[in-house]
Amino acid sequence: MPSSLPKLISTDFDGTLVHHDHDPEDFQPLWDFFSYLQKEHGVLWAINTGRDLDFTLYGLEEYQISAKPDFLLTMEREIHLPAEEGAPSAWIPHLAWNERCQEDHLALEEKITPQLDSFHRFLEQETTANPVFEEGRFVGIEASTEQELAQIVLRMDDFFSSSADFSYQRNGIYLRFCHVNYHKGAVLRELSRMLSLSPSEVCAAGDNFNDLAMLEPTAAEHLIAPENAIPEVKEALRKHRGIIAEGIAGQGVLEALKTIFVTKQA
Ligand SMILES: [Mg+2]
Secondary structure, three states, X not given: OOOOOOOEEEEOOEOOOEOOOOOHHHHHHHHHHHHHHHHHHOOEEEEEXXXXXXXXXXXXXXXXXXXOOOEEEEOOXXXXXXXXXXXXXXXXXXXXXXXXXXXXXXHHHHHOHHHHHHHHHHHHHHOOOEEEEEOOEEEEEEOOOHHHHHHHHHHHHHHHOOOOOEEEEEEOOEEEEEEOOOOHHHHHHHHHHHOOOOHHHEEEXXXXXXXXXXXXXXXXXXXXXXXXXXXXXHHXXXXXXXXXXXXXXXXXXXXXXXXXXXXXXX
16 A cells, blocks of 8 residues: 555546446445545545546436546546636646547547458458447447457457557447557546656546556556456456455445545544
C-alpha cells in the first residue's frame, strides 16, 4: 500500500460504480462517501469509462448519482473538464488532448483501411458478431457472447499484426479499435500530469479488460477491483497488491476506499 493517500480517484462506470442487477439506491453510500472525500480530503474524482460523454451523463442521471465527478474521461480516450459555473454546458472538452487523439485515430484508420476491410469480411462470413459503425466508420465489434469475442480476439493478429499502432479495448461483449497510445491508463496519466500528481497519489478502480491499462502502478498505485471483476483484473490486482473487495461494484469500491482512507489513516 503506497504511503500517500490518493488525491485523485479514477473509477470505471459500468460494473465498477453501478451494476445492472442492482437498484441505484444500493450504491447511494458510495456517492455520499465521494462527496465526503471531495469536501473533507480535497480528493478529485474522475469517471474513466468506455461510454461517450452523452451516455455517461445519461448514466449519472439513470443511477441517480448524487456526487459530482470532477472529470469525465470518456470512450477510454477523451478528457472533459468541468466548465465555469453558469456556462451553457457543465463539461468542456480538453481540446489539445482530444483533437490530437482524434487526429491520431483518423490517421490510423486511413493507414489500416485494407486490414479493416478484410477483418470486416471475416466478421460477416465467419462469426455472428455485428460490426459497430459510428458516422459510417467501422470502429468496433458487438459479439453475441463474451466467449465469441474471446474467439474473435484470438484471430485478430491474423489481420492486424503488421499494424504497430493498432490496438483495441475490450469490455464484456464489446470491442473498440484504438490507437495503441490511447487507453484508460494514458488518459489517467495525462490527467495526473495536468494536476501534478504522481501515481502514488492516484487510485484506480475497474472490473473489465479495458480497465487493465489504468490498473497498474505506472498510472495508479492504489488499485481497487470489486468482487464482480473478471479473473484477469483480479490477477492484475494480486500482482500489484491492490484491494480485491468483497462487495459488488460500488459496494466493493466503497469498502476498499474506506480501507484506504479510514482504516489506513487511523
Ligand atoms: Mg466496467
